[in-house]
Each structure stands twice: as C-alpha cells, then as structure tokens.
Amino acid sequence: PVAIPMLFRSDDGLAMSFPLRVAALATGAEPLIEPERLVLGGLSIPTDADHALPIAFYGPRRTIRTIGADALLSGEADPAAIQDRIVVIGMTVIGVGDIFPTPFESLPGVEVMATAITHLMAGDVVLRDRTVRTVDGLVAALLPMMLVALLAWRRSVAGLLAAASLVVIWIGASTLAFSSGIWLSAALPIAATAPPVILFGAVQLLSGRRRAQYFAKRSQLLEEFQAPVIQQWLTANPKFLVEPVRQNAAIVFIDLSGFTSLSEALGPDRVRELLKEFHALVDREVTACGGMITSFLGDGAMILFGLPEPASHDAAKAAECAAHLCIGAARWLAAQPQSLGAKLGFKVGAHYGTIVASRLGGMSHHHITATGDTVNVASRLMEVAAGHGAELAVSDELLRAAGRDCAMYEEGELTGPHDTPIRGRSGSLAIWLWRSPRPPPS
Template sequence: MSRRAFQTLIALILAGLWGAGLGLAHMQGDVWLVDRVEATMTDLRTAIRGQKPAPGTVTIVAIDDEVVRQEGSYPLARATLARLIDKITELNPKVIGIDLLLVDPGPEDGDHALALSLGRSTSVLAAAAVFPEGQQRIETNPDDPLSSIPSAQRFLLPTKPFVDAAAVGVVNVSTDRNGTPRLVPMLFKSGDHIEASFPLRVVSLAKGVEPTIEPGRILLGEQTIRTDTGQALPLIFYGTRSTIRTFSAADVLNGKLSRDSIEGQIVVLGTTVTAGGDVFPTPFDPVLPGVEVISTAISHLMNGDGIVRDRSVRLVDAGVAVGLPLVLVALLAWRRNVIGLVMIACTILAWLAINMAAFVNGIWLSAAVPMTAAIPPAVIFGAVQLWLGKRRAQHFARQSALLQQIQAPGLGKWLARNPGFLAQPVRQDAAVVFIDLSGFTGLSETLGPNPTRELLNGFYKVVDEEVAACGGIITSFMGDGAMILFGLPEPGIDDAFNAARCCVGLCHSTRDWLASLPTSISPRIGFKVGAHFGTVVASRLGGGSRQQITATGDTVNVASRLMEVAAGHGAELALSEEMLQAVGHRSSPFQSGTLSGPLETNIRGRAGSLAIWLWQGVSRQ
C-alpha cells in the first residue's frame, strides 16, 4: 500500500469513528456539544418552511390585559375563574385545559365555587414537575422502557379539592440552549409516581381513550404518535402568537362568544397578560405565550401534524454522521483540485437539500450532528494534505533545483513540461563536444582527495559557465572530462555554430583557469577538446528508478576520439570536416586562434580516415 493510500485509510477510519461516536451519543439523546447549532439550524429551517395555519381543533381563552382591567386583579380570583369555566362549559367544548398552577389554597368560598365548576366540566388542571438544579434529568436503562422519561424531584399538584374534581397533567416543556421549546415530554416520574403530561391528558379525554405507552410511540386509540427520546413530543410552531385561534377571557365573561366558536373544541385557558412571565422565544415570535406552546402540543397530538423525530430518524442521523465524513474525506483524497471541491460542495448541498425537504415534510433530521461529524475530519484531513502537499512541493522544488544543477537548466525545464521526452529513442543531427584534462590522473594521486575535489569543482565550473553561455547541455561529467550536446531538447540551425563558439570558449577559459592554478599544479596538467557533427540517437538510458538523458552513436564516438587526435598533434581542439561545414561561412569563432587542415586522419576503432581540422588558441593575457 502506498503512503498516500495508507494516510487516506487512517483518515477514513478516524473519521468513521468520530462520526460513529457522535451518532451513538445522538441516539441516546441530544448532544450538548451541538445543541446550540441544532437550535439555530432548526430555527432557520422553520423560517424557510414558513408559517402555516393551525388546525381548528384547539381554541385558547386568554387571561389577558383586557380581562385583568375588567376584573381589577391578577391573578384572577378563584370565583372569577369558576364563573369563567362555567361560561366556557355552557358553550359545550370537548375538554377544558386549565394552564394555571392552582397549588395554593385561596379563599374558601372561591375554592369551593371553582371545585364545583370543575366538577361540572370535563377539565384538566396543570401540575408542574420540579427538577434538581432546575434541569430535566433522564436516566437510561435498556431493560426499562420508562427509564428514559424525565425524573422529577417532586410534583407541584393542584390542591386536593381541585384534584378530586378534575384530571391533572404536567405542563413542563423542554427547551434548547436558546430557550426555545423543542420537546414536550409526554410522561414524568418522581420515584414510583408517574404523571402524564398536560397535552396528553387533555387529548386522551378529548378522544375518550386511555393512552397506550410503547417505546418510541404513544397509541391514542387507532392513532399512533411517534415520540423522541424520553417519550417526548417534538414541536413545530405554526406561526406568531394567536395563530392558534385565541379569544379574550373578557369576551367569554361578557357573553360575547357564540356557541359555534367553542362547541366541540378543546379549550385551553391560560395567561397572556403583559409581564406575566410565561413566554418563550420561537422562530416566529420572540415572546410566544406558554399557553400557545402547550396548545401547539395538544394540536399535534389531536391532528398528527407535528414533526417526527424518533429512534428511526435518529438512526438515520447516526448513519449520515458516519457516512458524510467518509464521503468528504474520500473526495478530498481522490480529487485534490477544483473538481474535487465542486464534488464536495455538491455533496454538502445535496445533503442540505434532503435535510430541508425532510423537515418541510415533517421529519426532523439533525443538521448539527452530521455537520459536526463531517466538518472537523474534512478540515483536518484537508489541512494535513495541504501541509503534506507543501512539504512535497518543497521536496520537489529541492529536487528540481538539484536537477537544474545536474542537468542543464533548459533541459530540466523541458522535462518538467514534457515528462514523456525521449521516452522513445530519437535519431537527429547534433553537435557533440568532449573536453578532458590531460595528466590529471597522476596529479590526483599526489594531491589527495580534498584538493582533487576542489580542483575538479573549479574545472566543472569553467565548463558549466561556457556551455550555459552557448546554449548547450552537459549530459555528463566523466571524472576529469565532460560530454556536451548541442541539439537537445530540440535541434536548431545554430547548433553547430554554438558548439564551435563553445569549443573556442572552453579552450580560452580552461587555459586561463590552468594559468590561475598554483605553479606546483599548473605545469602538470593540460586539456584537449574534440568536436564532431552528425547523426546521434538521443534517448534515456538506465532503469526505472534512475535514468540519464544522453546520446549514442558513431558521431559521439568520433567526437570522443578527436580529443586523442588533438593531443597527438599538440593542438587544443580537433574538429571534423562535418563540423566545420555545419558551421558554414560563419567561421568567426576560430579567428582568435590558428585553424589548420584538413588532415586525413585514422580514428582509433573506426575503419577509414576522416578529414580533421586542428585549432590552437592564442592566450588572452
């Protein structure tokens, strides 16, 4: 397995484990780490979905500013509440839900009147659960389906005369970190005592059935209500205040309501008075009265129009929390370019579209859990890949710089643009130049390794500067010599002329360099240059791990042998007739010395003779 594949595999495993951990935590309940993000995303999705009309099954009778002004007190007197309930009862509602905590005794006559009014109606009174430190606590026990319901320290129940006259339901709701009610638990417990919620008690009386509690759902006759963790009912708000039909209690007391406005309805009596304190922020209204929150839950239970988030939905969330980071990391590993980024963006947009479509159609898929599962692994993996890519880029830059040092700069750049250059051998015309130091082998035996290396470096520098100035490439340094080509990476009409200029320049520069050496070294070494023009075979030589670009063929062999001819005739440079003809009338490179020939000369290892020209330069000092 390659290093890149191994890194990707490790990233996928870690991303999957991170997503699985978040998914498992989400399956057991809300994850505090992402609760605020989920709240914000839920508000956004609710706002995009927009307001909807509330079903006409629930009516609110509000204890508002008008009735308080009319009656002259707040809270309303128990006798006034009794009269209000009697008026509502006369209009024949299905159930009256009284969202008021009547936990303290009042005047005896008022309590007596209220108890009689409750007895004459089908009504539900509000109770409250008191939790330690004000936080709803849930204990999970897989062997007990009721273990996950909120466990209260105690219940605040209405006084006994009222409890004897009416049913009781707990009005507590669960809010997120923004304070918005998101869930209404359907059951509460305190020790062995279990109480139904206010909405569930109201709806069971309205339907005339006893609720059946099963894990993840509540059965109300033939109707199934799917619930979230802790047998909680998710809320989705219809709109701003009074979206659920609302009447003032003053109108009821004054007899201004017709029978049609109440008959057959579930009536919820609660307070909306200014500064009453029982308000909650929602996506549509920053101060939605608590009675409308409770009425929303009642409407969901009655009409089955709420939003669904149960164990199966959370299981989908967990699956996305595992799958989405795997997909993003895989895409980052597969395509680290614009295409990859576009595919990642399309994947995220597709998931957001599916999430929004599900929300609009009543399924509450989590937005925050998949985001939290996907974003950190993708960002970390991307950052690591960028860091590794930067390191690789630096490595390749160093290799490129090294290549420029080893290969001619033009050839290195050409290879970067054309990686397939000379993958197959190419026959072409080229000028080949060889230069070699004479007497260097014997000198190196006496100098030792370090002085020898310094001497060679000086020689190589001279050669490199002259070749670069004339546009050639050094295919190799061979000990105390070098092979130089003119015609790569592409042949040109000036290759022979440039090679001639290089030969003359090498002779002058090498002569000057030798003269600059210490007198103990300079007389002991010399140099010779050979040059030939003809057909060569340019190719890559070597194995798969290392290749060298060079040229082979008779032209190369002749150029190499011409150095011997130069040395044998006491000349600095020996060049072939073909080379001189290829230079043409532009013979100016040789005017700084003496050019003699042609000489018919036998070349070692080659049949027949060859016309050779000799050149001897004049010192520039």
C-alpha cells in the same frame, strides 16, 4: 425544530407544563403519559425522549392569529376572533431571551407556546420516537465512514463528487422526511461527521504537502544530474528518445592534460576540489551557450548541441562554447599555484555531423547521449589539438555550419585547414587549429 417538555419537576413533584395543562383544560380530559407518547382526548401524540413535544412551526410570525393588547383594551377587536378559542395572553420582553429562532424567523415565546398548544389539540406533531432516534444514530455512525471512504476513494474528483452527492441525498432525505411528519436530526450527523472529515482533510493536506516537498526535492536532485531542458522534455513527453533518432548536431569534448599523473601526488581532497572547480567552469560556459553536458568523464566532459531538438545555430553555439571553454580553462590554470598550473593543460575538440541520439542503459538506469562517427571524431580531435600544440582542434564541417560570424574568428587565431589523419578512421579530415591570441590574464 425544537422540543418543549410536557412535564417538569416542582417542589410538589412532577407537574404538567403550561401547553399540556391548557390543552387538558380545553379538552376536559386528563392526559395519559406513557413512554414515547401521551394520550389526550382520544389523540395519541408521539413525544421525544423525556416526554418532550417536538415543535414544527407553521410559518413566520403571526401565522397563528395574533391580536394586539391595544385592540383588546380599546374594544376594537372582533369578539368572534376569540370566541370558543384558546387564547394565550403574553408579552414579549426584548433583550431577555424571549425570542426563539425558527426556520422562518425568530418568534416570541407566546407564539411558541401557542404552537405547542395547537399541536396538542390537533395531534399534528412531527414524529420523533425511538425508531427515528435509532435512524439518527445509524446515520451519525455510517455517514462519517462513508464520506471518509468516498473522499479516500482514489483521492480523485470522482470521490469528491460522490461524497458531495451523498451529503445532498442525506439533506434531501431529511427534508422529505420532515415534510412527511418525521423529524430526523440534522445536528447529530453534522456533529458526528465534522471531526473525522476535518481530520481526514488535515491528514491529506499534510500528506499532500509532504508529497509535494518530496517530489520538489526529487525534481531538484534530478536537475543536478540531468539538464533542466531535457527534464522538461521528458516531463512533457515521457517517450522522448525511447527510439533512437538520427539528426545533425555539434559535439564538443574537453579534457585536462597531465591530471592523471598529477593526482597521484595530490591527496583525494585536493583532487576533488580541482575537479569541482573545473566541472563548475565547464557547466557555466555550456549553460551560457545553450548546450547540454551529456557526461563528465573524470577530468573531461562531453558536450552536445542539438538536443532536445536540432536548431540552425547549433554549430555556431558549439564554436562559441569551445572558444569560451579554452579562454576560461586557460584563466583557471593561470590562477592555480605554479606547482599545479605548470603541470596541467587542456585540449578541446569540436565536430559537426550526423549523430544518433538515444537513451542508453539498463533496466534500473537510463541516460541520454549521442553516438556515431561524429562523436568519435570530436573525441579524436583533442589528440590533434595536443599534437599541434593548440588549445582547440575544430573540423571544417563545424566552421562551415557555424558561418563566418562565429566567435572563433573574433576571439582567437584560426589556422588551417590542415588535412589531418584521424586515429582509427580511414582517410584524412580538414582540421582548423585555434589558439588564444595571447595568454589570458589570471
């Protein structure tokens, strides 16, 4: 809808507009101009602010009877078509702004004027008085607040659907009011709602991006302290290992020999560099074999094959990892300066059997680990390897579970089995000793 002023200011003062003057001549009554309305020929016609007449178009072009000028000049027009009627004579000038948009289609200025005159004669003007404008102001004030509140409500789909429903209800109410002759503004609420909603959306987008960056960084940091495969399982199943689980698994321990006494002579920076290189070596070999480092114990590490779930190749992978750790550690020590390499050594123990996998820790921190006799035996096997001058001591249980095709048979020399007592454990255990066939190149 548009509005046409009923009064305009001229050099002689206030004058009636063209539609009002035509309607006054047609009714033979002088219009009475009052605030919010005008009285013409017994009709009380509501007006908008500044005595403007709201226009509600009846339909598309030519809804109001239109006769072309050529038909009039040639005498082809029926005289009854204009007899006792108000006739507005005009022409449309294309390209100079004489076409006005309407809900139906663009109409020429002459039809807009004819529509205004029809409203004044029939009194069927849409209502837009002070009360309607007050309602517009309230809607413009409340609608943005309600939309932002609904969008912020739990920041969920329910809030978004509620906000969309509110907009639909407002559009439906405005349409129903207009069909009933009440003109509620659509532009004012939209203009009032758009800035806060856009600002709220921008803030939420920025906040969501920062939150996503925060969680991505947090996830990246967690991956550095926890195996990625375990993190994935915890994400999919937050109750993973809340209750202890008994299962078969392979355990590998590796430890540097002589590092404690050597660290007394080295500065803290050099000690940190050596540990960093050693830990990187262990992490590389374990990751390549599909194992999980449950913990770094200073100059040693505990490695587990069997989580997040046991597999038939756990023992074979553990055997391969143990052999590769020996080869990699030997090469790393050979690459050190003579003053360091001659004082350092390493020992590896590997065992296969039943473990108890669980979460351990207090209220503020949990870690996933394995406990049980299998873990203790694997740790003691490092002493067995060192006592026999071997790089690796592996239990007969692990070799039998790994099979004859495991990497230990191909990449080194296995001797055994040896019935060996294990410190802190009654009886003896069948142990195999593994040595590199020759010193690996640096």
